[in-house]
Amino acid sequence: MVGARHEAQERRRAREFETFTAGAAGRLLHAATLLTGDPAEGERLLVAALARTYADWFRMRGDDPYAHTRQELAARFAHRAWRYRRPRGGLLDRLPPRERLVLVLRLYEGVPEEQAAAQLGLPPERLRTLCLRAVAAMRSRT
């Protein structure tokens, strides 16, 4: 009885997750690849973040799975930022990891300033400074 209900719930989780990934993976993979610079590394980062979304599927309680995955992605990247210090190619190659993260969250994902600042644990002014610096660096590259 309990086992059957559990089975049904797990099936529902798998089905809903598949639908979500089919729609969101492209955009998230691009964000992850922008962050890491290396497509394979970006893929690894995204798989790890998506796995958490899968495990937390019924815990999110109406929270947007996309936002949940994005947050997990950003947190994982920030946690392992030292790994990505060395340039690995990609569009944001010359930016330090934190500026990459700010740029991707603010300009690619369009996360509001206060929310992005809260996610990264930075004061909003600091985030704005980082964003301006990153934008200037991006425009100066030829």
Added chain:
Amino acid sequence: MSGAVSGPLPDRKEAEVRRMLAAPRPPVPADLADRAAARGRRVLHRRRLLRLALCAVLLAAAVALGVWVAARWPTPPSAPPPLGSWGIAPVVTRGPR
């Protein structure tokens, strides 16, 4: 691009960078969702095991506490000494002091 000190408005600069970021999108590997789901299932499995272990530890602690309390419980006072045939306790004769 203007050479002025202020340059274009920040919004325009941001829009420019936004366009750069949005440019090419890599193809999504077909098995990406499956790999993520498999890993998610492993996370769930680990969480379940952890919960089970925690329950076992709590249960063991509760049992240990019960046993300890039972061992330390004051034993009920032993039955009073039997009364003599007159209904009074027999006089205990003590030896010489």
